[in-house]
Amino acid sequence: MDFNLNDEQKMMRQVAAEIADEQLAPRAEEMEENREIPADLLAFLAEQGYFGLFLPEAYGGVELDPVTYALTMEEFSRGSPAVALVVSVQNALVGLPILKYGTEEQKEKYLARAASGELFGAFALSEDEAGSDAASVQLRAEKKNGGYVLTGHKKYITNAGFAGLFLVVARTGPEPGAKGLSCFLVERDAPGFALGERFEGMGMRALDVRRLEFENCEVPAEALLGAEGEGLKIALASLDLSRIGVAGQAVGIGQQAFNEARRYAGEREQFGRPIIKFQGIQFYLAEMATRLEAARLLMLRAAARAQAGEPFSAEAAMAKLYASETANFCANLGVQIHGGYGYMRDYVVERFYRDARVTEIYEGTSEIQKLIIAGSILKG
Numbered sequence: 001m002d003f004n005l006n007d008e009q010k011m012m013r014q015v016a017a018e019i020a021d022e023q024l025a026p027r028a029e030e031m032e033e034n035r036e037i038p039a040d041l042l043a044f045l046a047e048q049g050y051f052g053l054f055l056p057e058a059y060g061g062v063e064l065d066p067v068t069y070a071l072t073m074e075e076f077s078r079g080s081p082a083v084a085l086v087v088s089v090q091n092a093l094v095g096l097p098i099l100k101y102g103t104e105e106q107k108e109k110y111l112a113r114a115a116s117g118e119l120f121g122a123f124a125l126s127e128d129e130a131g132s133d134a135a136s137v138q139l140r141a142e143k144k145n146g147g148y149v150l151t152g153h154k155k156y157i158t159n160a161g162f163a164g165l166f167l168v169v170a171r172t173g174p175e176p177g178a179k180g181l182s183c184f185l186v187e188r189d190a191p192g193f194a195l196g197e198r199f200e201g202m203g204m205r206a207l208d209v210r211r212l213e214f215e216n217c218e219v220p221a222e223a224l225l226g227a228e229g230e231g232l233k234i235a236l237a238s239l240d241l242s243r244i245g246v247a248g249q250a251v252g253i254g255q256q257a258f259n260e261a262r263r264y265a266g267e268r269e270q271f272g273r274p275i276i277k278f279q280g281i282q283f284y285l286a287e288m289a290t291r292l293e294a295a296r297l298l299m300l301r302a303a304a305r306a307q308a309g310e311p312f313s314a315e316a317a318m319a320k321l322y323a324s325e326t327a328n329f330c331a332n333l334g335v336q337i338h339g340g341y342g343y344m345r346d347y348v349v350e351r352f353y354r355d356a357r358v359t360e361i362y363e364g365t366s367e368i369q370k371l372i373i374a375g376s377i378l379k380g
């Protein structure tokens with residue numbers, strides 16, 4: 001497999017790295033404190049094309065490939081993993097499914113607005129009783145008056161507070177089972193739709209993650225995305241790609257934890273010399289660097305397969321599983337190498353330690369990634 005990046009991929013990685021260092025990292029603490037991503041930053045990212053990553057020019061997009069997406073997630077996450085996630089949801093979990101499964105009317109209605117940052121989207125699959133077991137979604141969509149009426153709730157929905165459009169997985173067929181699920185595009189002002197409580201996370205506190213309530217929420221027939229019964233297929237295919245983004249996010253967190261640790265180890269002196277001179281510290285750095293390289297290669301392999309149109313579900317799961325464990329490993333050692341400073345709120349490694357944790361949970365826990373990988377092994 002050829003992992004040499006082409007000129008465009010190199011250039012896009014460089015641009016994303018500069019944005020991370022100059023625009024995201026300096027504001028990460030402010031975003032964390034205020035628990036929001038400032039509107040001017042979102043507008044800047046929109047202007048640079050980051051909300052139309054997979055969309056054709058006709059919809060205002062820049063139509064990049066999955067490798068560039070993964071590299072962008074990695075670089076952005078060195079500065080702010082929360083911002084990277086907002087970008088990932090908008091592209092992989094909202095824009096791309098509409099492009100792939102939407103009608104011409106749906107594409108016309110939403111995609112250019114999504115690419116320009118005028119319209120943010122959220123991806124709503126999880127519920128109280130439907131987490132890892134996504135096929136057990138209970139939110140119902142009943143056919144009525146030529147449209148549908150949605151009743152139920154969603155939980156832990158990222159970007160919900162500022163989203164104008166929600167890709168909602170609902171049950172149109174019998175319970176239980178995956179076949180009875182369908183996807184709907186629900187607008188923020190649909191009658192009967194309301195935002196619920198905002199959750200407060202351990203890390204990535206700038207994320208706006210909420211509960212959604214649907215009480216006899218009426219949507220027109222045209223809100224159906226894809227065919228009835230295709231809901232879980234659309235959701236899981238979208239998650240396959242966005243898991244490569246989470247792998248990139250995890251590599252970025254781990255890489256920046258490494259960078260900070262390496263820098264600090266060169267500056268901090270104990271026993272009359274910089275701590276980087278101690279073999280114990282060097283071994284930590286060596287192990288971090290090795291795992292990061294392996295995680296990055298798994299990420300690139302999954303992205304390259306996606307780019308080539310080959311099946312990549314198991315490869316994306318491997319990349320997410322390994323990269324998220326690596327992020328936690330590196331963040332933990334990043335704190336350790338900083339000693340007491342690493343434990344204090346005003347050091348960036350403390351934030352990465354908290355931010356890394358969720359990469360092993362959302363978009364499918366590590367245990368679910370193992371189920372996907374095992375499933376592919378058993379299939380041969």
Ligand SMILES: Cc1cc2nc3c(=O)[nH]c(=O)nc-3n(C[C@H](O)[C@H](O)[C@H](O)COP(=O)(O)OP(=O)(O)OC[C@H]3O[C@@H](n4cnc5c(N)ncnc54)[C@H](O)[C@@H]3O)c2cc1C
Pocket residue numbers: 123124125126130131132133155156157158159201207209358361362363364365366367368371
């Ligand atoms: C910050 C954040 C943002 C999120 N954003 C979104 C979003 O935008 N949209 C959305 O739809 N969801 C979102 N989620 C939800 C997320 O995808 C779920 O939390 C995740 O899939 C796990 O589901 P759960 O929390 O119900 O855990 P559970 O499924 O209850 O799992 C609990 C534990 O049991 C394990 N487990 C479950 N089943 C098995 C099994 N078969 N074998 C072995 N172990 C198993 C799990 O791995 C886990 O360790 C978000 C979550 C967080 C924390």
